[in-house]
Amino acid sequence: DAKTTQPTSMDCAEGRAANLPCNHSTISGNEYVYWYRQIHSQGPQYIIHGLKNNETNEMASLIITEDRKSSTLILPHATLRDTAVYYCIVRVRSTNTGTASKLTFGTGTRLQVTL
């Protein structure tokens, strides 16, 4: 699985949009971009994933550049409860036969949302 690079930490004011960047310059065509977050003392939680199109769900938006070498996770209106470590992961798409691949976590970005 391709390696990802994220800033170590970021701050964001409550109510503002949090934009978390991720570089994955060695990503290959069959790899998805996944985002998970880990709130203190809990297991990681899935946020969103994408292949090449921008994606949006109830938690966040994912913007993937046209060359797919980087992406940005956007939390549109950050709250204090969004304070967590955010992990960007690239993973090979499973085949129709259901082969799995491991999720390789980097060190992530520690997002601190402040009043």
Place this chain on the structure above:
Amino acid sequence: GAGVSQSPSNKVTEKGKDVELRCDPISGHTALYWYRQRLGQGLEFLIYFQGNSAPDKSGLPSDRFSAERTGESVSTLTIQRTQQEDSAVYLCASRVLGQSHTEAFFGQGTRLTVV
């Protein structure tokens, strides 16, 4: 239960003793992962199971670590002759296969302290 369940939630053991950690995945989830997370650090992949295929053990740090899974049910991670550097939170995740994308669901982890 509805989620991934891990037991015990906390374990304190003496150096040199063996410990066994348990993971109950979500019913029907074919893939099961174990990770280790040391204090203040990211998730370190240990092993994953995928149905009846041979597990990927590439992340196990030494031969003191082993894991088993019977079919698509419970998994146990065993650490023999524990060392202080084994102190960490051990996280388990499960995922259903057979689709191009499925998210991994994590348990709350077992906090292991070796004294």
